Amino acid sequence: MAERARRRPALGVRARLTLTYASLTVLTGLAMLAAVYVFMRYVPTYAIEASVGATGTAEFQRAPASPLPAPSGSARPFQPTETVPALSLQIASADDVLNTLLLFSALALVLIGALGAWISWVAAGRMLRPLRRIHETAVLAGAGRLDQRVRLRGPDDEFAQLAASFDTMLDRLSGSLHAHQRFAANASHELRTPLATTKAMLDVARADPGGQDVAALTERLLETNQRSIETVDALLDLAEIGQSPLDPGPVDLAGPVREALAEVGPEAAEAKVRIESAAGTALVAGEAVLLRRMATNLLLNAVRHNRPGGRVELSCGPAEAGGAVLTVVNTGPVVPPEKLALLAEPFFRAGGRASAPGGRGHGLGLALVQSIVAAHGGSLRLAGRPEGGLAVTVALPPEPGPGSGGPRPG
Known part of the structure; x- marks a missing residue:
């Protein structure tokens, strides 16, 4: 703030744009004027004849359409000679042509510059209007009103893209x-x-x-x-998780999954929940300890939020685009669609705080899974089943390229 206060006051963007456009207009006019002046001075050959009267001003003779009748006593018709002073704009030489051209060109240049400045001021104001709207929204958001959005309408230009990005940022900040x-x-x-x-x-x-x-x-x-x-x-x-960088290496996801199955097996048997698994080889880039924790939390969540006599289906295998896909499906209660996006939040339980049988769990299982998946650069997708239960799909990136070492033990 102190550094900002020491800055000298500067012209606004609108004023700078106006000065820039007006200056370009004037410079273009000057270039055209110089080109015309040089052309008119050196290219044409002037042949100007003028009669100079006694007063030293240019005069010209004008004859009537027909001679007048002769006055009485005169033998020939009367032919008057009329001397008319020249107009206010008098051209008597090549220098007069050039000076007149220079004078009127300068006046036209001043008018064009003024008109260009006014048009530039109006056009710059219209162009910068979206920025003022974004600034006003940013000020309100900075004051704590994160519900404000720009919602800029109009063509899909750079300002519209900036406004859309700003609205997306506010959505994420608010969430x-x-x-x-x-x-x-x-x-x-x-x-x-x-x-x-x-x-x-x-x-x-x-x-x-x-x-x-x-x-x-x-x-x-x-x-x-x-x-x-x-x-x-x-x-x-x-x-x-996620605060310190990972040291990923090639890991067969089937190894951590089998260890998680062995760890969760006794609790599943106690809860009378049957686990059906199909774990195939799937090489990914990750840390075996964290991947085992991820699989364990997924299985514990599927067992604890299930019904007696229910089942858990686990499948693990390679993905079509590389990497691995781990899917865990259970037969628990129906999950309302509006709660799906909140299941991965810490301490959130779809059925309330005491939804897990026996009070087991802390409401952090899926939150830890999401953090582990994000740390590995993967994706987590939750989908409710119409007949009840939850389908959780984890997609992990493929293993590193050759030369990174062999698979780590799961």
Whole structure:
């Protein structure tokens, strides 16, 4: 701000454009005037004859159409000679022609310059009108009103493209701000709930120390504390992913997927959810540890948000354009379409905070998956199934070219 305050006041863009266009017009006129003057001075051969009267001014003789009758006593008709002064614009020599040309050309040049400046001022104002609108929207957005948009109408020119890009940026900023606000509210709730539960159990124990089962109370306190630790660890993992650059290498995605299946298998059996898998070789560029975490979170989300006796279908294989595609489909409850875009937000649950059976999960599974996929340059697509459940598709880029080393162990 201090550097900006020290700057000298400058002409606005409209004034500079006006001066530029007017100067070009005047310079073009001067060039044409010089060319005409040089031509008129050196090319033509002037043959100008003039009669000079006694007063030194140019005069000319004008004869009547027919002679007048002779006066009485005269033998021949009367033929008067009329002397008429020259007009105000008198041309008596080649120098007069050139001076007159120069004078009127200069006057015309001044008029053209003034007219050109006025037209330039009006045209520049119309051209810069979209920029003023973008500036006004930017000022409002800077004041916190992220709901403002330019919405510029007209031809698809550079200004329209700039306005569209600016509106897209505001859409993303607004969505990011709302997502952070929801994240702050949900994270506060998730972290406060175990603390409040712990406080309630301790208050009850303090009010009636002798009537408490110390072993059961201790176990519940340990479970609640462990849940808080897991939530904080998940938040730290979410914040850490993408902050440091990855060291990707060729990885067979089938390896991390098989490890994730082995890890999630016991919980799926306990929830009476059948997992059907088809994992084929699919080489991608990535880090095996993060890819295993991604597959594990996808399977845990599909198992925990399912129904007893339901199933989970997993398929992994190469993509047509290179890379790999991992798809996880479950038979859980119906997901409303308006909630699909929010499922990958931290702590969001389509069925509410207690939707997962047994209170398992922290609402960070798909958020971690999205961060891992984005860090690998892939894409995540969520689609609700009409009969219930969710279909999650992850597309990852292909492996690096030759010379990058062999596949990492999954």
